[in-house]
Amino acid sequence: MSTGVARTxxxxxxxxxxxxxxxxxxxxxxxxxxxxxxSPNAERxxxxxxxxxxxxxxxxxxxxxxxxxDATRAAIFAAHEALLGDxxxxxxxxxxxDRGGSAAFAWHLAIETQAKRLANLDDKLLAARAxxxxxxxxxxxxxxVGTKGAERHYAPGTILVAEDLTPSETAGLDRSTVVGFxxxxxxATSHVAILARSLDIPAVAAIDPAALDxxxxxxxxxxxxxxxxxxxxxxxxxxxxxxxxxxxxxRRAAERAxxxxxxxxxxxxxxxxxxxxxxxxxxxxxxxxxxxxxxxLRTEFLFLDRDQAPSEDEQADVYTAIAAxxxxxxxxxxxxxxxGGDKALPFLHLxxxxxxxxxxxxxxxxxxxxxxxxxxxxxIVRAARHGQVMVMFPMITGLAQxxxxxxxxxxxxxxxxxxxxxxxxxxxxxxxxLNAERFATEVDxxxxxxxxxxxxxxxxxxxxxxxxxxxxxxxxxVLQLVATTVKxxxxxxxxVSVCGGMAADPQAIPLLIGLGVGGLSxxxxxxxxxxxxxxxxxxxxxxxxxTRALTAGSAEEVRALVAAADA
Numbered sequence: 401m402s403t404g405v406a407r408t409x410x411x412x413x414x415x416x417x418x419x420x421x422x423x424x425x426x427x428x429x430x431x432x433x434x435x436x437x438x439s440p441n442a443e444r445x446x447x448x449x450x451x452x453x454x455x456x457x458x459x460x461x462x463x464x465x466x467x468x469x470d471a472t473r474a475a476i477f478a479a480h481e482a483l484l485g486d487x488x489x490x491x492x493x494x495x496x497x498d499r500g501g502s503a504a505f506a507w508h509l510a511i512e513t514q515a516k517r518l519a520n521l522d523d524k525l526l527a528a529r530a531x532x533x534x535x536x537x538x539x540x541x542x543x544x545v546g547t548k549g550a551e552r553h554y555a556p557g558t559i560l561v562a563e564d565l566t567p568s569e570t571a572g573l574d575r576s577t578v579v580g581f582x583x584x585x586x587x588a589t590s591h592v593a594i595l596a597r598s599l600d601i602p603a604v605a606a607i608d609p610a611a612l613d614x615x616x617x618x619x620x621x622x623x624x625x626x627x628x629x630x631x632x633x634x635x636x637x638x639x640x641x642x643x644x645x646x647x648x649x650x651r652r653a654a655e656r657a658x659x660x661x662x663x664x665x666x667x668x669x670x671x672x673x674x675x676x677x678x679x680x681x682x683x684x685x686x687x688x689x690x691x692x693x694x695x696x697l698r699t700e701f702l703f704l705d706r707d708q709a710p711s712e713d714e715q716a717d718v719y720t721a722i723a724a725x726x727x728x729x730x731x732x733x734x735x736x737x738x739x740g741g742d743k744a745l746p747f748l749h750l751x752x753x754x755x756x757x758x759x760x761x762x763x764x765x766x767x768x769x770x771x772x773x774x775x776x777x778x779x780i781v782r783a784a785r786h787g788q789v790m791v792m793f794p795m796i797t798g799l800a801q802x803x804x805x806x807x808x809x810x811x812x813x814x815x816x817x818x819x820x821x822x823x824x825x826x827x828x829x830x831x832x833x834l835n836a837e838r839f840a841t842e843v844d845x846x847x848x849x850x851x852x853x854x855x856x857x858x859x860x861x862x863x864x865x866x867x868x869x870x871x872x873x874x875x876x877x878v879l880q881l882v883a884t885t886v887k888x889x890x891x892x893x894x895x896v897s898v899c900g901g902m903a904a905d906p907q908a909i910p911l912l913i914g915l916g917v918g919g920l921s922x923x924x925x926x927x928x929x930x931x932x933x934x935x936x937x938x939x940x941x942x943x944x945x946x947t948r949a950l951t952a953g954s955a956e957e958v959r960a961l962v963a964a965a966d967a
Contacts, residue, residue, distance in 0.1 A: 656689070
């Protein structure tokens with residue numbers, strides 16, 4: 401393709417950030433599979449040795465990440481380790497070896513069969529896992545044939561372009577030279593995207609395949625916020641980007657300087673700004689950046705890095721440590737295990753589903769496994785003795801379901817002889833929002849998971865490469881559901897927070913203030929910016945803005961209204 405003129409290639413935002421650099425194409429070196437082979441017994445032994453070597457490497461990697469308190473990345477490579485024992489993979493290998501194939505041939509066949517099966521699925525979340533399977537496959541294949549992956553060194557300012565990156569490759573990127581990357585495959589919820597966000601590397605997934613033909617050295621601007629790659633920017637464009645970057649850094653520095661001050665509107669209305677976390681290290685970061693507590697502890701990170709569920713004692717220790725670190729007066733809302741959907745846990749043996757987002761996930765999966773739920777609830781109750789702990793149930797869709805979950809908590813609390821623990825629901829589906837008036841008579845609080853709420857309201861997969869941009873949480877239909885929930889909660893004196901992406905969207909924040917939301921729960925790095933945004937608005941202006949937004953015809957109209965009011 402010609403790159404002599406500016407051109408914009410579009411993809412899906414995978415990790416936020418704006419960077420300038422030069423394109424470098426990443427192409428994987430092929431691993432040659434030897435044609436010679438020994439007896440079936442010898443080949444089976446060769447495969448077993450390679451699998452054990454891969455396990456050792458992955459465990460070492462997990463331990464190294466655990467030492468840096470990086471639960472997210474450690475969990476990804478724990479899932480890779482679990483793949484090494486996948487019965488389907490091993491059965492395919494055994495059959496191929498019995499038929500005279502070498503260990504390398506058998507393993508390559510098994511990996512490609514499973515990876516292609518995943519890649520061809522309609523469900524984009526599962527299809528994205530093909531990259532993980534191939535990553536594990538290459539690790540074992542190298543161990544079988546006795547080769548190592550070639551070390552790659554990049555010049556500073558490199559923007560990598562690849563058909564796909566493996567999680568191992570992503571985790572190994574040198575941030576001092578690689579400023580961003582884009583891939584033709586993947587999506588916003590792939591492990592590669594999760595790693596990019598944890599590493600703070602701007603990234604775009606599902607980029608226009610034309611990007612794979614861009615020559616090395618081509619100057620470019622990568623915008624992970626918008627999901628675009630701008631080729632051959634003009635000097636004027638580069639100057640504009642440089643100014644945007646400098647302006648952004650000045651703004652962030654100013655926000656960090658006052659991050660520990662309360663988030664109050666110009667006319668004195670206070671909003672609690674708290675953090676979404678997955679570990680004790682995350683809680684430390686929330687406090688360091690001015691967070692007033694934790695609005696969402698994602699407990700699944702405790703479960704992802706193992707082949708069996710953590711014990712009650714293990715969970716209690718983690719929850720207690722976080723509660724104690726937050727100290728008195730700072731809330732810790734613990735969401736019970738939100739497994740299923742895009743968060744598969746091997747030891748749960750969840751059924752393979754055509755549409756996991758509508759299947760056995762969240763509280764549905766836990767109620768079907770009472771022993772698992774009981775251990776977690778007991779651990780939470782025990783931790784509640786050490787702080788302001790609250791329980792939140794995910795994916796609640798009806799009152800009967802809510803009552804069963806609440807009764808399970810109450811049963812364990814009484815057995816342990818502990819004081820009451822506040823309990824609420826995560827509003828993620830329209831049914832819960834529409835029935836908020838009934839829920840409000842029974843729950844202690846609401847939290848709005850606006851990512852899923854928007855997806856289910858608009859019947860559009862928020863991770864679909866072609867459709868994700870159409871899932872806008874400022875759609876008037878989504879705002880109506882938020883308004884319905886808040887009105888019901890306030891009518892019964894109940895507190896409402898938002899822990900979805902809407903809470904960190906600068907254009908959504910004034911609307912949430914005007915609607916009457918009491919708290920915003922966001923990732924730790926976003927806390928100073930969210931507080932600064934709250935301080936720019938008056939409650940009275942936000943209330944007027946909401947009235948107009950609720951009668952708008954589209955998300956675009958809503959955003960235009962906010963932009964005009966904020967000008």
